[in-house]
Amino acid sequence: MLRTTLKILLARKLRLVLSALAVVAGVSFVTGTLVLTDTLNHTFDTLFANVTKNISVSVRTINAVDGDSAGNSPNRPVPGSLLEVIKGVPGVRAAIGDVDGTAVFVNPRTGKVRDTGGAPGIGTSWDGGTPLSAVDIASGREPHGQEIVVDKGSADKAGLVIGDQVTVLTKGTPAVYTLVGTFRVSGQDSVGGATVIAFDTPTAQRVLLAPDEFTSIRVAAVAGLSQTELRDRIARVLPAGVEAITGKQLADENANAVQKAVGGFSTFLLVFAGISVFVGAFIIFNTFTMLVAQRVRELALLRALGANRRQVRLSVQFEAGVVGFVGATAGLLLGAVLALLLRVAIAAFGVSLPSGGLVFRPRTVIVAYAVGIVVTAVAAFIPARKAASVPPVAAMRETFVLPTRSLRIRGMAGCALSGIGALLLVYGLTAVTGKSGAAVVGIGAGLCFLGIATLSPLLARPITRFIGAPLPLVFGATGRLGRENAMRNPRRSASTASALMIGLALVSAFSVLGASIKYSVKETVSNSLGADFYLAGSGFGQGFSPEIARSLRGRPGIDLVTGLRSDIAEIKGKKTTLLAGDPVALPQLLALHQVNGDLAKLGNGTIIMDSDTVTADGFAVGQQVPVLFPDGPTTLTLAGTYKKSQVAGKYLVSLSEFSRHYNSDLDMFVMVRIASDAKIDQVRNEISSVTRSYPNVQVRDQSEFVRQQEKQVDQLLGFVYVLLALAVVIALFGIVNTLALSVIERTREIGLLRAVGMSRRQLRRMVRLEAVVIAVFGAVLGVAVGSFFGWALTLALKDQGINAFAYPLGTIVTVVIIGGLLGVLAAIFPARRAAKMDILRAIATT
Known part of the structure; x- marks a missing residue:
């Protein structure tokens, strides 16, 4: 049986290659991501180890919010007088203050x-x-x-x-x-x-920083003294609120911060790699289902010659394993190339990475082969069981067809899977947070796709009939044959379309989410902000000098100005974001609606909160609110409450109060409102005269600010679409594979069509139209599922500021059109293959 199986595989090399392509694409994405992640971690670990190799101990202030580790916000400065104290500690060879x-x-x-x-x-x-x-x-x-x-x-x-x-x-x-x-x-x-x-x-x-202050103090030990011993000696002379850590701990903290950032990027890429593998599983399942159906007499002959059910089943599973092994091997090699391309792409965005070769860990190789072989084995499980069910008598019957389960049972299973998936998806998006929430969302989305794919044969015949209705009118008999071919086997058409459905569903979902984000931004700026001009740094997350806001105050035509800063604090045992600004301008420029107390009393020693949070936390106006800042705990008086605001967040403090506790002394944003009698162009000139000396600051009015936010959303969506393109390409391979196998299956039929007068051109057109109908069917399913996903994502992110739902009809129509074009593209090879068939040999095929 093993020799027979290998001969069957080698006799159909093209089929082997087409089947392995789906595995290659998915595995290469997975391995490329792992190789890039390991490479970045290794290079940065090496860099930080070299940077800190001469440091035995580092002295810094404690960040109370983040414990002993380096936190999200800069630590408070160390007094310069501490440098001489540390130099006097026995065992200190050298100590310098770092700024x-x-x-x-x-x-x-x-x-x-x-x-x-x-x-x-x-x-x-x-x-x-x-x-x-x-x-x-x-x-x-x-x-x-x-x-x-x-x-x-x-x-x-x-x-x-x-x-x-x-x-x-x-x-x-x-x-x-x-x-x-x-x-x-x-x-x-x-x-x-x-x-x-x-x-x-x-x-x-x-x-x-400030005169006579250091960010930290770095210390070198005398020869023979361990880092731990010197750290303990220095810790004895440090005042409260200051800590000493070893150089190794400092290097580990820096490396962990990079690994956390790289890990997030890696997880993001692996999600799309998983999508690609998921799509590939559909292709492999469909391919082996067709192969088993085409090889009924061959399998029956094996049974007649003495092969038992188990041997036939293992033979098909072995074929799948070979496909998985070949695909994983090719994917592993291509993954290294993909890692290099990703590294080049990162460099193209201006991020220069430390030099170093690619890192191939054993884990990457194991994962590559596990993904390739396991996915193909699972995808081929049901086709293998069907193969084992072929009776020996089928070898003598040309018309034997493998039995199929009732579509009614399939419909019930599909509804159950879709329902459970939808519930998990909504629950994961709205009720669960963190990694567990992401896992629930992933499982829910996967079950939804499986459910729709299970239901799709029930939908295939009526939808493909509707989609293909214009074809006979436009293309005559050729169009009618193309439509009928797509309707002939609803299970096969549905399985082929399901792979495309997944990729286009995700494209549609992100399109809906992006449109909702852009519409929400427009609504928020119009209704929830009271500024006429917005100043922001030109670089992502880059702050700028607070001198800009100070210089704008009192300028002709300018009514209110505030700089905005934010950082992490802990309230009621939970880490949260505090927003800070000018106490007079902030409530007005954020268009806050007062509920209780007096928002105008915001200042030193006070805090204002949104009314929903006050109710949930059990506070009242005038009460002391315990707040843990990086420099330690304190209490602030609750001066007033306001209606929930997507922009303001939950907690607001004044800039002066913020500066007492944080070392963040740069504005991330500046908002400006002009006087009622001022001309906007003149005020813009006033602002430009101040910002001219700061090329890192960009000035935008309301409409420009909205367009900039929309541009950022479009850039992110563009990146997501590029990653999803791989899943769509794999689905394209699936259509090619299905059509190619379908052409082989219908060899005699094609010969008869040619014999009764169909030209090569008409035959190619028939195959292309069949592909278009199947692809548009997949696109329609994808748009329907993606629209639901987009709605669910919008609903889940309501608390994050996405408070409006928008449906990008033009984009959705484009997605369906792209589906049809993919069908034309996928049919090129199978159509040419069908048209080249020899008529007499095709008719003689049994």
Whole structure:
């Protein structure tokens, strides 16, 4: 049986290749993601280990919200006087104060801030030449006074040369510095694409932090003293609120932060890889179902020659295993190529990754073969059981057809699967949070797809009849034959269409979600914000100097101005986001509707909250609200409450109160309202006169702000569509495979059609029209399911600001049209194959 099975496989190499393509695509996505993730983790682990290799102990303030680890927000500064205390601890070989902050430079040749693709702009104090240093001069010399050095990667990309007069933007007003050198960090020209600017320590303290303050203090131990022992000695002399950690712990924290970010990106990619594998399973199931149906006499002959049911079943399963093995092997190799392409794509967005080769871990190889072989084995299980049910007598009957189960039972099963999946989907989106919620959503979505796929044969005949109704009118007998071929086997058509349905359903779902987000943004800006101009940093998540907001106050035509900042605090044992702004302007510019108390009393020692949160937390106006800030616990008086606002969030404090507890001294956003008698163009000129010195800040009016938000949504959707394209391509392979096998199955029929006068051109058209009907059927199913998913996602994200539902009819129609075009594309190869058949040989086929 083994020899026979191998000969059958080798005799049909094309079928083997077509079947393996679905596995190859899915496995390559999985392995590519794993290889890229392992590579990034390894390179950054190595980088941070090298950066901290000379550090025995790091001293910093404790972030009370995040415990002892480096938290979401910058730790409060360490007093400079502590440096001398630490130097006096026995076992300390060297100690230096470190200053870190935000700084970006303006390219003197373009007048623009360099686009880092989302990587931060870092300002730091120069420590080259010290025992704790991980930097070395690449060209020029170290900085003094009004001088800077820049990482070599950023300097090269910006075309900077030593001696350039460079404007640097920090938390204060812009200042001009002389570039006196470039440097590398642990031998790397760049650190993840970030721009790093180094000043001498006094200058760094003045422009990044404050005089006589450090971000942290780094310590080197004398020879023979362990990091743990020195940490314990230093901890004994530290004041309350300050901690000492080992250099290894510091490296691990930095690496873990990167791994967390990389892990999120990896999970995002693996979700789409899983979708591709899921689609591939449909293709494999359909392929083996058709193969078993075509090989009834061959299987029956095996039974007649003595093969038992178990041997026949194992023979088909073995074929599936070979397909899975071949596909997994090819997918593993292509995964490495995909990892390189993903790395190039990341670099194209301006993020320079540390150099290093690809990392292939045994886990990746195991996962690749597990996915490839297990998926094909599971997908071929039911076809294998059908193959084993072929009786030996079928070898003597040309008309024997494998028995099929009742569509009524299938309909009941499909309704049950769809119902359970829909309930899990809605529950996971609305009631469960975290990783468990994501798992529930994934299971629910998978069951929905399986349910619709199970129901699809019931829908196939009436829907394909309706879709194909115009074909006889347009194409005559050829169109009628194409439609009838699509209707002939509803199970096969439905299975083929289901693979395409999954990809297009997800495209439709994200289209609905994107349209709802854009409509919600427009409604929110119109109804929930009271500003006329919005100022934001040009880079993603990049803050800018609060001097802008200060300079705008009191300008002609400007009524209200507030900068906005936010960070994490803990209230009632839960981490939450605090939003801060000018106490006078904030309630008006956020268009808050007062419920109780007085929102105007927002200031030092007070907090205002939305009324729903006050009720849920059991607070009352005038009551003390315990708040845990990074610098420790305190209480704030609840001054007032407001109606729930998607923009304001749950908790608001003043900028002065915020500054007492956080080291975040940059505005993330500035909102401006003009006076009632002012002209908007004149006010815009006033704002531009202030922001002209800050190229990292963009000014937008309401309509421009809405368009920018919509553009960001479109960019994200574009990225998602690119990832979903792989699932659609796999579905395309499925249509090709099904049509190719269908052409083989109908060889004699095609010969007879040619014999009675059908031309090659008409035959090709018939196959193409059949493919179009099946593809449009899949697109219609996908649009229906995707519209439900989009509605569910919109409903689930209501608390995140998506408070309106919008249906992108134009996009949905485009999806259906694309489905039809995919059918035309998929039919090219099978149609040519059918048209090339020899008429007499085709008629003679049994």
